[in-house]
Amino acid sequence: xxxxxxxxxxxxxxxxxxxxxxxxxxxxxxxxxxxxxxxxxxxxxxxxxxxxxxxxxxxxxxxxxxxxxxxxxxxxxxxxxxxxxxxxxxxxxxxxxxxxxxxxxxxxxxxxxxxxxxxxxxxxxxxxxxxxxxxxxxxxxxxxxxxxxxxxxxxxxxxxxxxxxxxxxxxxxxxxxxxxxxxxxxxxxxxxxxxxxxxxxxxxxxxxxxxxxxxxxxxxxxxxxxxxxxxxxxxxxxxxxxxxxxxxxxxxxxxxxxxxxxxxxxxxxxxxxxxxxxxxxxxxxxxxxxxxxxxxxxxxxxxxxxxxxxxxxxxxxxxxxxxxxxxxxxxxxxxxxxxxxxxxxxxxxxxxxxxxxxxxxxxxxxxxxxxxxxxxxxxxxxxxxxxxxxxxxxxxxxxxxxxxxxxxxxxxxxxxxxxxxxxxxxxxxxxxxxxxxxxxxxxxxxxxxxxxxxxxxxxxxxxxxxxxxxxxxxxxxxxxxxxxxxxxxxxxxxxxxxxxxxxxxxxxxxxxxxxxxxxxxxxxxxxxxxxxxxxxxxxxxxxxxxxxxxxxxxxxxxxxxxxxxxxxxxxxxxxxxxxxxxxxxxxxxxxxxxxxxxxxxxxxxxxxxxxxxxxxxxxxxxxxxxxxxxxxxxxxxxxxxxxxxxxxxxxxxxxxxxxxxxxxxxxxxxxxxxxxxxxxxxxxxxxxxxxxxxxxxxxxxxxx
Numbered sequence: 263x264x265x266x267x268x269x270x271x272x273x274x275x276x277x278x279x280x281x282x283x284x285x286x287x288x289x290x291x292x293x294x295x296x297x298x299x300x301x302x303x304x305x306x307x308x309x310x311x312x313x314x315x316x317x318x319x320x321x322x323x324x325x326x327x328x329x330x331x332x333x334x335x336x337x338x339x340x341x342x343x344x345x346x347x348x349x350x351x352x353x354x355x356x357x358x359x360x361x362x363x364x365x366x367x368x369x370x371x372x373x374x375x376x377x378x379x380x381x382x383x384x385x386x387x388x389x390x391x392x393x394x395x396x397x398x399x400x401x402x403x404x405x406x407x408x409x410x411x412x413x414x415x416x417x418x419x420x421x422x423x424x425x426x427x428x429x430x431x432x433x434x435x436x437x438x439x440x441x442x443x444x445x446x447x448x449x450x451x452x453x454x455x456x457x458x459x460x461x462x463x464x465x466x467x468x469x470x471x472x473x474x475x476x477x478x479x480x481x482x483x484x485x486x487x488x489x490x491x492x493x494x495x496x497x498x499x500x501x502x503x504x505x506x507x508x509x510x511x512x513x514x515x516x517x518x519x520x521x522x523x524x525x526x527x528x529x530x531x532x533x534x535x536x537x538x539x540x541x542x543x544x545x546x547x548x549x550x551x552x553x554x555x556x557x558x559x560x561x562x563x564x565x566x567x568x569x570x571x572x573x574x575x576x577x578x579x580x581x582x583x584x585x586x587x588x589x590x591x592x593x594x595x596x597x598x599x600x601x602x603x604x605x606x607x608x609x610x611x612x613x614x615x616x617x618x619x620x621x622x623x624x625x626x627x628x629x630x631x632x633x634x635x636x637x638x639x640x641x642x643x644x645x646x647x648x649x650x651x652x653x654x655x656x657x658x659x660x661x662x663x664x665x666x667x668x669x670x671x672x673x674x675x676x677x678x679x680x681x682x683x684x685x686x687x688x689x690x691x692x693x694x695x696x697x698x699x700x701x702x703x704x705x706x707x708x709x710x711x712x713x714x715x716x717x718x719x720x721x722x723x724x725x726x727x728x729x730x731x732x733x734x735x736x737x738x739x740x741x742x743x744x745x746x747x748x749x750x751x752x753x754x755x756x757x758x759x760x761x762x763x764x765x766x767x768x769x770x771x772x773x774x775x776x777x778x779x780x781x782x783x784x785x786x787x788x789x790x791x792x793x794x795x796x797x798x799x800x801x802x803x804x805x806x807x808x809x810x811x812x813x814x815x816x817x818x819x820x821x822x823x824x825x826x827x828x829x830x831x832x833x834x835x836x837x838x839x840x841x842x843x844x845x846x847x848x849x850x851x852x853x854x855x856x857x858x859x860x861x862x863x864x865x866x867x868x869x870x871x872x873x874x875x876x877x878x879x880x881x882x883x884x885x886x887x888x889x890x891x892x893x894x895x896x897x898x899x900x901x902x903x904x905x906x907x908x909x910x911x912x913x914x915x916x917x918x919x920x921x922x923x924x925x926x927x928x929x930x931x932x933x934x935x936x937x938x939x940x941x942x943x944x945x946x947x948x949x950x951x952x953x954x955x956x957x958x959x960x961x962x963x964x965x966x
């Protein structure tokens with residue numbers, strides 16, 4: 263008997279989430295198996311994943327999914343036993359089946375669901391592969407289970423399994439009977455039901471299973487394969503799986519002679535031993551992303567309130583208030599750090615799903631391409647990961663279609679016939695660098711330049727550096743393709759990449775060598791919620807510089823300005839460092855102090871300084887969006903509310919340098935110094951707007 267209601271729905275949703283993760287691993291294993299068809303470990307991994315999907319799907323009411331998956335499981339059982347060979351046809355058929363399984367998982371969510379005609383065709387082809395008479399596809403529902411492994415095989419061994427359902431197991435929709443049936447399919451199963459925990463009849467709960475089981479399973483399968491049967495209920499039961507080191511007790515009966523209560527539908531009043539809910543000691547907990555986002559938002563608001571408390575404590579100089587403020591600041595900092603760590607996830611799942619994309623595109627484009635992955639365990643904010651799929655997909659499609667040459671051209675150029683696309687990730691301070699590179703033909707700079715001239719984007723006689731030419735490919739509608747294909751050529755992919763990366767406060771670097779390949783590097787922040795910043799001021803305006811980019815602070819005096827003859831450079835321990843005066847960049851009209859401060863930061867262009875009036879100290883910065891009015895401002899990545907209620911703009915050092923270089927950085931690299939302070943560069947925030955945003959009493963501007 264199984265329960266109905268919200269408990270079932272919740273557990274079904276948990277199954278869907280777990281099943282999607284299994285499908286990602288399964289797809290990756292299949293694509294790897296396509297390259298290494300003799301790898302028996304991969305075959306076993308695929309079989310166990312299919313077996314888990316089938317058994318658990320049936321247990322939670324996904325009968326169609328279980329029936330459909332059963333045929334695939336049978337095929338890979340034939341592969342395990344050496345009666346069927348791994349072929350590209352089998353791999354492609356299984357990949358197509360996984361697409362339909364995904365659709366089956368989404369059917370209850372209001373989506374279209376699986377294509378029944380496609381499913382029937384897949385089943386028919388699967389049966390042909392394993393030598394089963396096709397007949398009526400609908401008959402698959404009564405197909406016999408895979409033959410149990412021979413218990414007398416020399417590879418088989420005995421496992422002792424103790425399984426005691428917890429009090430909530432049946433409430434969550436699980437059916438212990440189906441678990442026992444799954445074990446029976448793995449080999450010879452002998453079962454003893456333990457009924458010592460049956461309470462008096464007046465204390466029986468109709469929604470609890472009081473029975474537990476001790477079993478001996480003779481099977482060639484290993485411990486992990488047996489544990490996979492219980493993968494969806496392991497946290498709500500007591501389970502031990504150990505090698506059977508002593509003879510089976512006489513009271514343990516075989517399958518043929520098992521007592522009726524041992525294999526019949528479990529009844530709420532059936533006996534059992536002590537119950538134990540392992541969920542109390544669960545090593546992990548699945549939480550909806552929306553709840554986690556709400557939690558981080560609340561932590562952000564707490565950080566803002568804590569900043570106000572620190573401001574009040576500093577202003578009144580009261581010992582007790584200051585002590586409480588310092589303690590709250592310490593606790594808030596720890597809570598902020600923990601909340602950020604909770605959101606951190608490895609990028610592996612995002613990377614792995616592109617193996618399928620490369621496999622399918624290589625087949626469609628008739629190219630031999632291998633995807634390699636490095637740094638898959640690199641962690642970054644889940645919000646960032648969720649928004650990475652589209653830009654990475656466009657970059658890979660572009661590499662496959664434009665970058666990778668056909669096999670005959672590669673061989674004529676002395677290259678290996680199989681091309682390589684490399685996905686890599688690594689940490690760099692408070693950022694993550696994600697690189698998509700290939701060993702194809704590289705970007706044709708002349709073709710890009712000529713196309714830009716045709717479209718009127720640049721003048722015929724303009725001189726552009728390589729990086730400036732490569733930047734043209736990210737313009738809306740830009741494409742050098744001579745024809746439009748299903749893969750690319752419409753000029754929208756790279757523009758989407760640029761917009762997506764900029765929405766994540768990231769930057770893009772392109773490097774390409776003719777005949778050797780192209781590399782596109784995305785520099786992204788670890789998190790989009792809260793950062794450690796350095797609070798600075800220019801006149802009555804406040805700004806925040808990311809602390810991870812900041813190297814040191816040095817003084818800038820009037821004498822220093824005279825020594826450089828007006829050039830915006832400063833010498834730091836023998837190194838000449840250019841700097842940007844924020845007062846001039848944002849057109850803030852005020853007299854600078856006699857001694858200004860230069861914040862030296864590391865950027866993609868090297869070390870640059872940012873001149874401010876004062877450095878006010880470290881600041882835990884809760885990032886707020888500026889709103890639609892300032893959506894085109896590139897050098898500001900957001901705003902934060904200070905303890906006194908005013909607003910500080912969060913600056914992006916990378917974009918500040920790029921804007922300054924494009925507009926002509928005063929006194930640096932031969933650029934002339936502007937004659938008027940009011941000169942404005944495209945994308946800069948006008949001084950009046952900056953003062954409106956950061957002035958006291960304008961805190962609501964950050965939340966427009």
